[in-house]
Amino acid sequence: MSEPAQHAMPADAAARRAIAPVVCYAVDKVPPYDRAFYQAARQSMTTVAEYVVPPRDAAAFAVPAGHLFRILSVEGSQVGDLNLWNAHDLSERFFSGKTRALHATHVSTGHRLWSTLPSLRPLATITHDTLDWYGFDEHGGGIHDVIGTRCDPYTHRLLSGGDYHHCCHSNLTRALAKHTGLSLADAERHVHDVLNVFMCTGFTRDTHQYFMKASPVRPGDFIEFFAEIDLLCALSACPGGDCSSSHSSDAARCYPLQVEIFRPSDGALAGWTSPKPSAYSRNHGVG
Secondary structure (H helix, E strand, O other): OOOOOOOOOOOOHHHHHOOOOOOOOOOOOOOOOOHHHHHHHHOOOEEEEEEEEOOOOEEEEEEOOOOEEEEEEOOOOOOEEEEEEEOOEEEEEEOHHHHHHHOOOEOOOOOEEEEOOOOOOEEEEEEEEOOOOOOOOOOOOEEEEOOOOOOOHHHHHHHHOOOOOOOHHHHHHHHHHHHHOOOHHHHHOOOOOOEEEEEEEEEOOOOOOEEEEOOOOOOOOEEEEEEOOOEEEEEEEOOOOOOOOOOOOOOOOOOOEEEEEEEOOOOOOOOOOOOOOOHHHHHOOOO
16 A cells, blocks of 8 residues: 655646546557467367366476467366466567557457567467456456466565465476476576466556456366467466465365367468567667
């Protein structure tokens, strides 16, 4: 909570507040979502791998460029934290802040998950979302946010004084280390702000604090992505369960999440190529 205002409003306060907002980025030059292409890729696709992410744990998995992957609710209402990396260069990873600036605070079908500078290219595109009906509720809550970070043991200790070892940050670190052979210390440096899959969040209207509420996800719901480049992914089944009351504890009822990876039918990707890193980087480098 911030301190109460210490200064009186100036005479032109109302006029200052009345200035109309301007959307920061005009995104009309961003290539539009090609619904026909992605729908064609989804037709007659073949399952090539399946993974189960246990409750309060995480798993890492690779998705080749041009493949699709789904995150599914299978037993109960459960949210997940997703990290994405370039499978060949972990320094290129999901950039939640720029994704938020280019699209919205919460993402759904047609939105892309962008990578960090200097590459700034789509890592994945959301192709299907069974919770797209939710929109924004009366509290300002929406689904699949790119505004939160991830529950972590450092913040937990700061706020509670205790230690908890199954925060999403810790789960993602262990999963990445196991998959890559990196030490925990080296893997932790690559864990980053997440896509909060299935999580219902927003900002309170009075204090503008980040809030969570019970996720509307139910068994059978899923969100699906198209891998624009070769991806290494890690998904944590959050220890908060549906995040209706708390996280970073063993009190919440938690469930597994399932990951399915699909290969499109032959010919569905004819003419498609992975997006290249930003031309600015290729032509100029830094500055």
